Amino acid sequence: MHFSEKVLITRTGRFKEYDLWVRFLSPSMGIMTGFAFGGCKSRRRFSGCLDTLNLVLFKASTGSRSQYLTLEEGTLICGFPEIKKDPNRLGMAVNSLRFTQKVCLEGDDSSQLYSLMLDYLHIMEKNACIPSFFPLLYRAKAVFMHGYEPLFESCFVCGKNHANMPKAFFLFTEGKVACEKCLYQSSKIISVHPESLSFLSKLRSSSPEEWVSWNIQPETLQDCFQIVESFVKYHVDDSYVK
Numbered sequence: 001m002h003f004s005e006k007v008l009i010t011r012t013g014r015f016k017e018y019d020l021w022v023r024f025l026s027p028s029m030g031i032m033t034g035f036a037f038g039g040c041k042s043r044r045r046f047s048g049c050l051d052t053l054n055l056v057l058f059k060a061s062t063g064s065r066s067q068y069l070t071l072e073e074g075t076l077i078c079g080f081p082e083i084k085k086d087p088n089r090l091g092m093a094v095n096s097l098r099f100t101q102k103v104c105l106e107g108d109d110s111s112q113l114y115s116l117m118l119d120y121l122h123i124m125e126k127n128a129c130i131p132s133f134f135p136l137l138y139r140a141k142a143v144f145m146h147g148y149e150p151l152f153e154s155c156f157v158c159g160k161n162h163a164n165m166p167k168a169f170f171l172f173t174e175g176k177v178a179c180e181k182c183l184y185q186s187s188k189i190i191s192v193h194p195e196s197l198s199f200l201s202k203l204r205s206s207s208p209e210e211w212v213s214w215n216i217q218p219e220t221l222q223d224c225f226q227i228v229e230s231f232v233k234y235h236v237d238d239s240y241v242k
């Protein structure tokens with residue numbers, strides 16, 4: 001199989017003297033690993049494009065006798081130089097790349113996640129002042145769109161809208177919301193402000209370009225953090241004792 005795609009490199013590592021393995025986010029096949037034989041020295045085939053946080057057009061193939069993906073040639077499309085110059089933005093970007101590697105698996109349909117990741121990075125590249133909540137919003141939006149879509153709008157038992165709830169509870173094992181009346185005994189709940197649920201609904205249909213100008217209340221960010229962390233811990237991390 002031969003293919004050619006623009007992918008985002010999430011990690012690289014060396015094996016043998018001149019060879020590299022490269023993990024990347026593809027727009028159609030999730031997170032993948034390819035091997036660049038001679039990648040450390042071949043200027044002609046890779047011309048310095050084999051680094052984390054590079055958007056690269058790869059030509060790759062899998063041989064008839066092996067299932068390994070061999071990277072044959074790469075052309076740098078965007079290296080996000082402004083992000084790489086700024087430790088603060090670089091830290092945010094790397095944090096988000098790691099998270100993407102965690103939620104997205106090989107073979108996943110990754111078209112939405114790929115567009116979100118690139119939008120997010122292009123906004124960080126263009127704006128020197130990126131709010132500190134950016135990675136949190138990225139994690140929330142990424143996990144909600146990539147196969148773990150929770151229902152925030154209303155109580156899953158009685159259907160009451162969160163706008164009419166004095167108190168709201170997020171059941172992170174089910175990814176659903178309950179009002180106080182319908183809540184049953186469970187240790188796997190988080191008490192959240194109903195306004196935080198409106199915020200998360202808004203986040204779902206927003207883009208990173210809008211986030212730059214957002215002003216978010218600390219208690220909303222706190223709720224958002226707790227919802228995302230508990231949800232990811234339960235559904236994605238293997239370490240959670242169920």
Ligand SMILES: [Zn+2]
Nearest residue numbers: 155158179182
């Ligand atoms: Zn209810």
